[in-house]
Amino acid sequence: MTNVDTRTYDVVVIGAGPVGENVADRTTAAGLSTVIVESELVGGECSYWACEPSKALLRPALLRADAGRVPGLGPAAAGPLDTAAVLAHRDRMAAHWNDDGQVEWLKTAGIDLQRGHGRLDGPRRVAVTTPDGGTIRLLARHAVAVCTGSTAALPDLPGLAALRPWTSREATSAPQPPGRLVIVGAGVVATEMATAWQSLGTEVTLLAHGARLLPQMEPFAGELVADRLREAGTDLRFGVTVTTAARTGGEVGITLSGGGRLTADEILFAIGRAPRTGDIGLETVGLIPGDWLTTDDSLTVTAAPGDWLYAVGDVNRRALLTHQGKLGAEKTMLSCVGAGRGRYWRILPGTCGRWSPSEMPSVGNWLAISRAVRGPGAVAV
Numbered sequence: 001m002t003n004v005d006t007r008t009y010d011v012v013v014i015g016a017g018p019v020g021e022n023v024a025d026r027t028t029a030a031g032l033s034t035v036i037v038e039s040e041l042v043g044g045e046c047s048y049w050a051c052e053p054s055k056a057l058l059r060p061a062l063l064r065a066d067a068g069r070v071p072g073l074g075p076a077a078a079g080p081l082d083t084a085a086v087l088a089h090r091d092r093m094a095a096h097w098n099d100d101g102q103v104e105w106l107k108t109a110g111i112d113l114q115r116g117h118g119r120l121d122g123p124r125r126v127a128v129t130t131p132d133g134g135t136i137r138l139l140a141r142h143a144v145a146v147c148t149g150s151t152a153a154l155p156d157l158p159g160l161a162a163l164r165p166w167t168s169r170e171a172t173s174a175p176q177p178p179g180r181l182v183i184v185g186a187g188v189v190a191t192e193m194a195t196a197w198q199s200l201g202t203e204v205t206l207l208a209h210g211a212r213l214l215p216q217m218e219p220f221a222g223e224l225v226a227d228r229l230r231e232a233g234t235d236l237r238f239g240v241t242v243t244t245a246a247r248t249g250g251e252v253g254i255t256l257s258g259g260g261r262l263t264a265d266e267i268l269f270a271i272g273r274a275p276r277t278g279d280i281g282l283e284t285v286g287l288i289p290g291d292w293l294t295t296d297d298s299l300t301v302t303a304a305p306g307d308w309l310y311a312v313g314d315v316n317r318r319a320l321l322t323h324q325g326k327l328g329a330e331k332t333m334l335s336c337v338g339a340g341r342g343r344y345w346r347i348l349p350g351t352c353g354r355w356s357p358s359e360m361p362s363v364g365n366w367l368a369i370s371r372a373v374r375g376p377g378a379v380a381v
């Protein structure tokens, strides 16, 4: 690189999602000069295509379901939702996909923002391709924190690009409810989006590969959610996979394992998450592009020698939740300022989901995880 603008900071954060913002906020507050690099919108997936819009879509559906169970209120709450009002509220909660407010917050917190795509360029170095095609080199005295998050995983189906399937992004930002939606998946995103779009009048078919919903959790949780989705009108099918899917005109034709066929207006794949590490220069520090970043409990990337590279939030695959990532941000700051490299967690300190007309709050680990960590003696209470 010649004539490249080079700037030095104590900490360089790649990715201004909720976790990167928190890392930057905490390191700045601890007196470390910090720059944050963002290629899309400051606020990340959570603000625009995940937590915020999904919860805005779900709230009316959940309140209506709750009200329907209150004696005397049921008939009054049974009417259809006002779709335009629900979607307008969702748009407001996603800040109309405009990050001015969050950019302003970065300024007030004293954090420098560098727009562009960040890539590691050797130890403690980040090269940013700016929106106008230029390059800026950022040098980190102490640490680089990779907070690039995750993206929707997609199946290996022929003709996927022409199919134009929905991922969590389209499912949380669609301007109108589709008439018929096929959802492939059985986890949180699949069940939340089934609930939300069903409540706005969409005919939803949910295809689960396994025998139950929410397979990571206690069986009763998935059963309860399945009961509620069926009551709301979702067509739930278990033990089924998509073998082919193709878009013809405005319609999607789907072939199922076992030979069944379905037709829909949209198909949503909610089959898991993949790390956003394919193009962040991991190869320049001896790591493999496209891999999740494995860390120790201080969130230092274990395969990168020298204690300078951190992976925080979804990208380390520890717990793909905003509040867990923010907890990690605090740990990272403490490690950066040399205040200790203690354990990140022994048990999940508390998670809570609002996933269907049956909400599933939880504290601590699910039984299967506890048994894996603590042995077969672990019990559910």
Ligand SMILES: Cc1cc2nc3c(=O)[nH]c(=O)nc-3n(C[C@H](O)[C@H](O)[C@H](O)COP(=O)(O)OP(=O)(O)OC[C@H]3O[C@@H](n4cnc5c(N)ncnc54)[C@H](O)[C@@H]3O)c2cc1C
Pocket: 014, 015, 016, 017, 018, 019, 020, 037, 038, 039, 040, 041, 042, 043, 044, 045, 046, 047, 049, 050, 051, 052, 054, 055, 116, 117, 118, 119, 147, 148, 149, 150, 168, 172, 189, 276, 279, 280, 312, 313, 314, 315, 319, 320, 321, 322, 323, 324, 325
């Ligand atoms: C539908 C849905 C609903 C959810 N609901 C909840 C919920 O209710 N509660 C909850 O706790 N969690 C929820 N989650 C999970 C939550 O969204 C994630 O855990 C959270 O967004 C992770 O934050 P992050 O900062 O690690 O990554 P992200 O939010 O993905 O942010 C990463 C940022 O890095 C940027 N970036 C990536 N690569 C580069 C690069 N090379 N250079 C510069 N910038 C880059 C991206 O543009 C992005 O802004 C939900 C997820 C989904 C999909």
